[in-house]
Amino acid sequence: MRSDTGKLSLILLMTPFALWIVLLIILPQAGIGYVSLQEKVGPRQYEFGFKNYMDFLGEPIYWNTLLRTAWMSILVTILALMIGFPVAYYIAKIAKKQARAGLFLLCLIPLWVSDLVRAFGWIVLLRETGIISGALQWLGIIGEPVEMLYNDMTVIIGLVYTVVLFMIVPLVSTLDGMDDALLEAGYNLGGSRFTVFRRIIVPYAMPGIVSGCIITFMLTAGSYLTPILLGGKNSSWFTEQIYNQFITRYNWEAGATFGVLLLLFTSFVVWAGLRLTGQSLATTVAKE
Amino acid sequence: MKTSLKLMLAGTAMGLTAGSMASAETLRLLTWGSYAPDELIQKFEEEYPDIDVEVTFSNNEEMIAKLRATGGSGYDLAQPSHDRIYAAQLEYDIYKPLDLSQIDTSALSPNLLDGVKANTTIDGEVYAVPHQWGTSGIMANIKEAPDASGWADLCDPAYQGKTSMRLRRTILLGTAFGMGMNPFELYSDMDAYQDMLDQVTAKLIECKSNIKTYWSGGDDLSGLMLSGEVILSETWDSTAYKLYNENPDIVFVPPETGALAWIDTFAIPKGGEADDAAYKWINFVLRPENVTIMSSSTGAIAAVPNGIELLPDDKRSAVQAAFDQSDLDNLKFFANIPPGLEDMEGLALERIKAATE
Numbered sequence: 001m002r003s004d005t006g007k008l009s010l011i012l013l014m015t016p017f018a019l020w021i022v023l024l025i026i027l028p029q030a031g032i033g034y035v036s037l038q039e040k041v042g043p044r045q046y047e048f049g050f051k052n053y054m055d056f057l058g059e060p061i062y063w064n065t066l067l068r069t070a071w072m073s074i075l076v077t078i079l080a081l082m083i084g085f086p087v088a089y090y091i092a093k094i095a096k097k098q099a100r101a102g103l104f105l106l107c108l109i110p111l112w113v114s115d116l117v118r119a120f121g122w123i124v125l126l127r128e129t130g131i132i133s134g135a136l137q138w139l140g141i142i143g144e145p146v147e148m149l150y151n152d153m154t155v156i157i158g159l160v161y162t163v164v165l166f167m168i169v170p171l172v173s174t175l176d177g178m179d180d181a182l183l184e185a186g187y188n189l190g191g192s193r194f195t196v197f198r199r200i201i202v203p204y205a206m207p208g209i210v211s212g213c214i215i216t217f218m219l220t221a222g223s224y225l226t227p228i229l230l231g232g233k234n235s236s237w238f239t240e241q242i243y244n245q246f247i248t249r250y251n252w253e254a255g256a257t258f259g260v261l262l263l264l265f266t267s268f269v270v271w272a273g274l275r276l277t278g279q280s281l282a283t284t285v286a287k288e
Numbered sequence: 289m290k291t292s293l294k295l296m297l298a299g300t301a302m303g304l305t306a307g308s309m310a311s312a313e314t315l316r317l318l319t320w321g322s323y324a325p326d327e328l329i330q331k332f333e334e335e336y337p338d339i340d341v342e343v344t345f346s347n348n349e350e351m352i353a354k355l356r357a358t359g360g361s362g363y364d365l366a367q368p369s370h371d372r373i374y375a376a377q378l379e380y381d382i383y384k385p386l387d388l389s390q391i392d393t394s395a396l397s398p399n400l401l402d403g404v405k406a407n408t409t410i411d412g413e414v415y416a417v418p419h420q421w422g423t424s425g426i427m428a429n430i431k432e433a434p435d436a437s438g439w440a441d442l443c444d445p446a447y448q449g450k451t452s453m454r455l456r457r458t459i460l461l462g463t464a465f466g467m468g469m470n471p472f473e474l475y476s477d478m479d480a481y482q483d484m485l486d487q488v489t490a491k492l493i494e495c496k497s498n499i500k501t502y503w504s505g506g507d508d509l510s511g512l513m514l515s516g517e518v519i520l521s522e523t524w525d526s527t528a529y530k531l532y533n534e535n536p537d538i539v540f541v542p543p544e545t546g547a548l549a550w551i552d553t554f555a556i557p558k559g560g561e562a563d564d565a566a567y568k569w570i571n572f573v574l575r576p577e578n579v580t581i582m583s584s585s586t587g588a589i590a591a592v593p594n595g596i597e598l599l600p601d602d603k604r605s606a607v608q609a610a611f612d613q614s615d616l617d618n619l620k621f622f623a624n625i626p627p628g629l630e631d632m633e634g635l636a637l638e639r640i641k642a643a644t645e
Contacts (some may be wrong), residue, residue: 021443043379043627059635061642129515147449147517150501233455236642247349248456249634250356250379 029263035256051113052257062241067239070269071221072152076159080167080216081209083160088171088208089201093178109166115162119229122158123149127232150232158230163219167212174208210279214270221266238262268269307622314340315565318354320552321506323343323420325585332567332572339565346522348372361559365566370551371622373416379627384558385413390567393417395574400591404553407624416553417570418591420582423547423619424458424605427513427523431537436520438543439466443495452512453522455641457633458548462522463488465545465620470610481629485636492641502641505528513538526587528529529606540610547611551591 039051054064091103110118126130126148136142146153182204186196202209227237238258245255274280317324324343330339344363346354351368360382368376377383393401400418408416428436433447439462442451453459464471464484474481500518503509507529512518513531525547528540554570556563573582576598579590584600589607592598596607 061638065642102571127515128517147500198522228504233496233499233641234644240641241638244634244638248637249631250352250376251631251634252356278420 013245032256032259035252036260038253040251040253046253052253052259055254056257056261062258064164065236065241066238066265068236069221070265072156072159073266074269075219076156076220077213077217079160080158080164081213084164084167084171084212085205086207087164088168088175091168092172092175093180101222104172106240107165111165115223115225116229118162119158119226122154122230124163126154149230149236152234155227155231157234158226159223160219162223162226163216166215166219170212170215171205171208174205178204206279210274210277210281213273217270218266221262221269312338312340313344313562313565313627314360315396315562315569316364316365317341317343317367317569318346318351318365318557319343319367320347320586321550322585322587323367323582325581328573328578328581330586331578331581332569335572336568339562339568341569347453352376352380352382355557356380359559360384360557361561363557364560364562365569366555366557367419367552368555369622370404370407370416370553371625373553373555373630374410374624375627377408377410377415382558383415383555384560385415386417386554387558387563387567388414388417390563391417392571392574395571395592397591397593397595399451399556401552403621404551404591408553408555412500416555418551419458419554419570419573420586420588421551421591421595422588423525423542423549424462425523425525425540425542425547427521427528427531428541429513429516429519429535429537430539432516436541438545439463442520442522443491443498445498447520448498449500450518451499451520452501452503452518453499454504454509455637457494457630457637459522460485460488460633460636461548461622462543463491465548466543467491472620475623475626475629478566478626478628478632482632485632488637489636492640496640496643497543510544525607528610529587529603532606532609533602540606542611542615542618546618547615549619551621552588 014173036052037048037050038046039049041047060271066236087107091100091107095103123130128145128147128149130148132148133142133145137145178201182200183196186200222239224237224239224243227235228240239262242258242262244254245251245258249255292315323345324341329341329343333339348368351366352372355363355366356376360380366383373383396418400421404416404418405414408414424438426439426442428434432450433441435441439459441447442453444451461471464487468486469484469487471481471484474484503512503521506524509518509521509523509527510531513521514535523540525540528538531538532540554566556566560566572578574590574592576592576594579592579595579598581602583590583595583598583603587603589595590598596604599607
């Protein structure tokens with residue numbers, strides 16, 4: 001009797017989660033996978049095969065863009081970690097107890113505004129007739145307006161800004177749980193600041209670092225608006241090619257193939273990253 | 289007691305109106321931004337109180353993608369351009385034939401009607417009638433770029449870093465015309481078309497360092513032109529007319545090889561559930577008094593015999609400033625896109641986008 005109610009509540013609790021996973025994640029992915037294996041042989045005629053994957057490998061533009069997207073996403077992740085870690089450490093360890101919630105909230109506020117609006121904010125700042133160019137001219141630092149949009153640097157700045165919050169949040173929650181006694185013990189045993197950082201803080205924060213890196217990497221590689229709006233004529237981003245295949249070329253089969261490849265490739269990068277740093281999901285993200 | 293009775297009555301009344309609202313027919317329009325001005329929708333709903341109009345704004349590619357995804361249902365009236373119907377219908381079967389007897393075809397300009405009919409007839413059935421037409425060409429700030437006359441000027445080093453274009457098929461076609469080729473004549477020969485695309489791709493990659501950026505929508509382009517960051521750009525004429533009102537130095541220039549003319553049409557999706565309402569809307573917006581309201585919102589010319597005269601004053605003067613009779617005679621109407629062509633062009637566009645200077 002008791003185990004029956006236990007089972008029932010387990011089923012009730014799991015149902016929304018299972019429905020969500022199956023209906024919104026697994027089914028669409030399976031559909032995309034199926035479409036990607038359709039070869040078009042004529043109007044309304046399709047055959048089963050791997051032609052779309054071969055086409056991807058045969059056209060350097062596609063895999064170059066995928067590699068470029070992955071490489072820039074890794075760079076963004078590293079920059080986000082370098083910028084996010086000190087901020088998170090300050091919030092969790094240095095700031096006064098009363099100030100922490102406020103500081104944390106300040107970090108979250110930009111999330112209340114949509115990506116699109118934030119990208120337009122950067123455009124207003126960085127365009128040739130924009131605020132920064134205007135201010136520099138007014139100060140006499142530059143003689144002519146400068147264009148700061150439409151290059152890789154701008155795309156990276158914009159992306160770091162968009163994702164850095166997703167790095168800070170897991171880091172703060174991990175660092176928050178660290179006992180100050182650990183740090184004091186480290187110093188008492190003669191550790192320098194750097195040794196304490198390397199031997200105590202980083203290992204302790206590893207779960208937060210790993211989950212933050214995975215989230216930011218995946219978000220960056222899958223982002224669409226920021227690279228396109230800020231990159232202008234030079235923004236080759238893989239998600240844009242997926243959009244083009246689906247919408248401008250009416251080629252759903254190739255678009256689906258690209259979708260599958262992006263998922264596989266980013267998963268591979270995450271796996272490789274974990275292996276290279278000697279971490280595993282079990283010991284970091286899922287750690288008690 | 290009295291108040292509760294009043295409340296009950298009010299509640300019942302609200303329930304009744306809600307009930308009658310729910311039973312009303314809904315006309316779901318899938319159209320371009322500005323092709324369904326609020327003023328016209330209100331007027332239409334006053335005339336036909338039992339029809340609710342719901343509007344979704346889109347563009348050619350997204351319209352077809354949306355209808356393809358649903359097998360042609362979800363919308364009751366769509367407005368793709370005339371060259372986007374034949375192949376889409378053959379490939380995806382997303383439209384249903386029109387019942388021309390339900391449409392007041394006498395209100396339409398005969399040459400445009402015949403042209404669209406010829407382009408969209410499959411197995412003897414007509415799938416579209418014209419609604420609005422306009423052109424693509426170039427727009428110049430004549431103070432800065434007084435000599436701009438054709439597509440090739442976008443790549444002229446004299447305007448280094450100050451030109452723009454939309455990276456879509458129009459610029460491929462325009463550049464081909466600018467290089468002395470006629471892409472429409474090559475539609476029937478895929479190898480020759482690919483050869484042309486390769487030349488155009490090389491030209492546009494070379495041109496990439498000359499342009500500031502690719503614009504993606506009318507607002508984007510307006511910002512670039514009005515701020516002076518761009519002085520010469522590929523454009524829709526309607527966007528140029530809007531800017532002419534804000535800065536009379538910005539004019540539309542029909543390229544010397546001929547402006548590219550498009551016709552946006554009315555087509556009924558295969559799964560449309562309100563054909564009667566759709567025909568009512570078509571006839572409604574073709575009435576002369578409504579044509580002016582529509583054109584003042586779209587900036588495009590209605591496909592009725594006196595479409596240019598029915599433009600609102602400001603738009604008419606902009607059109608007259610841009611076009612003379614020889615330009616009108618020289619219009620190049622988009623030819624029907626054969627199946628598979630968009631895929632070839634898509635690859636060319638991606639090559640251009642991915643190229644580094």
